Amino acid sequence: MNATDLDQLGQVEFKKLQKERASLERSTDLPTENMVLNFGPQHPATHGTLHIVLELDGERVVKATPHIGYLHTGFEKLGEHLSYNQFVTLSDRMNYLSPLCNNIGYVHAVEKLMDIEITSRCEHVRVALAELTRMADHLVSIGTAALDIGAFTAFLYGFRAREELYDLFEAVCGTRLTTSYTRVGGLLRDVPENFVEMAKNAVAESLKATDEIDKLLTHNRIWRDRTEGIGVLSGDDAIAYGATGPVLRASGVDWDVRKNAPYLGYETYDFEIPIGENGDVYDRYLVRMEEMNQSANIIRQALERLPSGPINSDSDHTVFPDKSEVYQSMESLIYHFKLNMDGHGPLPPVGEVYTSTEAPNGELGFYIVSDGSRAPYKVRVRPPSLLHFALFPKLIDGHMLSDVVSVLGSLNVIAGELDR
Amino acid sequence: MSEEEKITESEDTEPVVTESDSIHYIRAQFPDLIQEVSNTFGEETIVVSQVNLIKFMTFLRDDPSFLYNYLSDLTAIDRLNLDDTIRFAVVYQLYSHKFQRRLRVKIPVPEDQLHTESVVSIWPAADWLEREVYDMYGVIFDNHPDLRRILMPDDFESYPLRKDYPLHGKGERDNFVF
Numbered sequence: 001m002n003a004t005d006l007d008q009l010g011q012v013e014f015k016k017l018q019k020e021r022a023s024l025e026r027s028t029d030l031p032t033e034n035m036v037l038n039f040g041p042q043h044p045a046t047h048g049t050l051h052i053v054l055e056l057d058g059e060r061v062v063k064a065t066p067h068i069g070y071l072h073t074g075f076e077k078l079g080e081h082l083s084y085n086q087f088v089t090l091s092d093r094m095n096y097l098s099p100l101c102n103n104i105g106y107v108h109a110v111e112k113l114m115d116i117e118i119t120s121r122c123e124h125v126r127v128a129l130a131e132l133t134r135m136a137d138h139l140v141s142i143g144t145a146a147l148d149i150g151a152f153t154a155f156l157y158g159f160r161a162r163e164e165l166y167d168l169f170e171a172v173c174g175t176r177l178t179t180s181y182t183r184v185g186g187l188l189r190d191v192p193e194n195f196v197e198m199a200k201n202a203v204a205e206s207l208k209a210t211d212e213i214d215k216l217l218t219h220n221r222i223w224r225d226r227t228e229g230i231g232v233l234s235g236d237d238a239i240a241y242g243a244t245g246p247v248l249r250a251s252g253v254d255w256d257v258r259k260n261a262p263y264l265g266y267e268t269y270d271f272e273i274p275i276g277e278n279g280d281v282y283d284r285y286l287v288r289m290e291e292m293n294q295s296a297n298i299i300r301q302a303l304e305r306l307p308s309g310p311i312n313s314d315s316d317h318t319v320f321p322d323k324s325e326v327y328q329s330m331e332s333l334i335y336h337f338k339l340n341m342d343g344h345g346p347l348p349p350v351g352e353v354y355t356s357t358e359a360p361n362g363e364l365g366f367y368i369v370s371d372g373s374r375a376p377y378k379v380r381v382r383p384p385s386l387l388h389f390a391l392f393p394k395l396i397d398g399h400m401l402s403d404v405v406s407v408l409g410s411l412n413v414i415a416g417e418l419d420r
Numbered sequence: 421m422s423e424e425e426k427i428t429e430s431e432d433t434e435p436v437v438t439e440s441d442s443i444h445y446i447r448a449q450f451p452d453l454i455q456e457v458s459n460t461f462g463e464e465t466i467v468v469s470q471v472n473l474i475k476f477m478t479f480l481r482d483d484p485s486f487l488y489n490y491l492s493d494l495t496a497i498d499r500l501n502l503d504d505t506i507r508f509a510v511v512y513q514l515y516s517h518k519f520q521r522r523l524r525v526k527i528p529v530p531e532d533q534l535h536t537e538s539v540v541s542i543w544p545a546a547d548w549l550e551r552e553v554y555d556m557y558g559v560i561f562d563n564h565p566d567l568r569r570i571l572m573p574d575d576f577e578s579y580p581l582r583k584d585y586p587l588h589g590k591g592e593r594d595n596f597v598f
Contacts, residue, residue: 077585078587351461387545
């Protein structure tokens with residue numbers, strides 16, 4: 001066959017195809033059916049293990065059904081069998097992006113139950129660490145959200161800065177991820193001597209990273225196309241569905257536990273609460289970015305006025321004595337053992353408390369019921385991720401398949417906290 | 421009026437009724453409903469009977485002197501070891517954005533009548549929270565749109581957070597079929 005023959009054959013084929021296509025377009029009763037696609041449980045964008053069953057019409061999501069529980073660890077059940085101080089080690093395994101905030105939130109509830117007043121130094125250190133954790137969390141959540149959409153560089157910049165923050169946590173707590181740094185009435189130990197200097201460096205590095213991420217993403221055409229007008233949540237809906245934290249504030253609701261029900265002396269710090277307008281993925285990103293600047297503000301203030309003095313509360317018999325004391329004096333050794341042995345040591349009053357703190361993801365609540373024994377009768381964690389993920393089917397409704405990762409990244413669902 | 425305006429506008433407004441007055445106010449609206457009132461650790465708790473639950477919760481959400489528009493948390497307690505006559509209690513942690521005030525509402529749920537009305541129609545946030553309570557304690561929420569297990573597998577038979585469920589389980593792990 002020569003070239004002209006081939007050409008003619010092609011023409012014929014082409015006309016046939018055209019005809020077929022026209023007849024297809026004419027027929028309206030062509031059977032189509034929705035496709036079911038499993039997203040997860042193992043998927044790079046789930047950041048943990050969660051499962052969404054997506055019903056698709058072409059590329060449009062018709063229905064999303066989340067299935068959770070893959071990381072259910074039974075923390076609440078375990079909590080009923082551990083003493084108040086032992087539960088601290090579980091709390092930081094819940095949200096592994098902001099372990100210190102979980103530690104702080106939990107002991108805050110126990111201190112309210114036991115009526116322990118912490119020292120001023122402890123308060124300042126806790127505030128500084130909580131805000132440093134917030135910066136670390138937001139750097140990762142923005143970085144991974146960008147990574148899922150395809151912006152690899154922002155993710156690397158975020159992680160490089162987080163490394164500095166984690167080095168700081170390692171110097172302070174001895175561990176990077178499972179910090180377990182708080183104790184009821186105080187902290188594991190005082191911060192190292194060069195803490196202020198290290199923290200200032202880490203904050204400066206993080207701010208540099210936010211600046212770089214800002215330059216990369218905020219006015220980036222692709223990033224804005226992928227995030228603006230996606231997963232819109234109105235302010236009224238945000239409240240009704242129990243959204244908190246950046247998700248709530250991006251929808252234009254001015255509510256932050258640090259401002260509206262201050263704890264750890266947050267009322268004495270000068271900072272602002274960033275608020276979005278449209279409640280879409282882009283606004284959640286902007287709110288998180290600005291929150292990092294505000295956190296840096298708070299850290300600076302906390303470090304500037306960090307008072308000297310004891311790190312642990314004065315109320316003996318409820319707080320662990322200093323380790324050096326335990327080795328030196330008999331009294332401290334006795335208290336140390338009494339606090340750790342079954343049937344000894346101080347017991348909390350009978351009663352129940354609910355306290356909430358502002359974790360990077362939103363309101364982290366602890367509801368503790370005490371029957372006066374060594375272990376809590378019930379520990380309930382109010383996880384922000386659970387309520388945010390419950391919003392997912394509503395947010396993704398009618399969007400494209402490619403928006404699934406975009407919306408999921410903006411909610412920053414942490415499976416450990418989601419399933420507990 | 422959007423939610424944001426409501427909140428900014430109300431920042432300087434004092435609550436219409438004070439803490440103790442609020443109970444009297446509820447009593448006046450719903451006589452015989454409140455079984456117990458307590459205020460420990462600065463947290464107000466009311467125990468109310470299940471009768472008219474939807475009406476009562478809607479009242480708490482919509483009445484201009486309460487406006488508990490945000491359901492902060494919903495959970496249950498198994499009071500098996502607490503010498504209580506009624507075994508379960510469903511606990512609602514309510515918050516009012518307008519008055520920045522919290523209220524804890526408890527609904528006793530007896531063991532032989534493990535039913536209570538779902539509040540999803542009032543606060544959509546209750547959806548997954550009620551599923552979790554059903555999953556962990558076996559309390560059935562009537563009129564819930566989709567009451568399924570949420571954290572445990574669908575074919576799981578026990579209710580793990582009940583006090584008579586052992587910490588190490590009832591052998592489900594060993595007998596699990598892969």
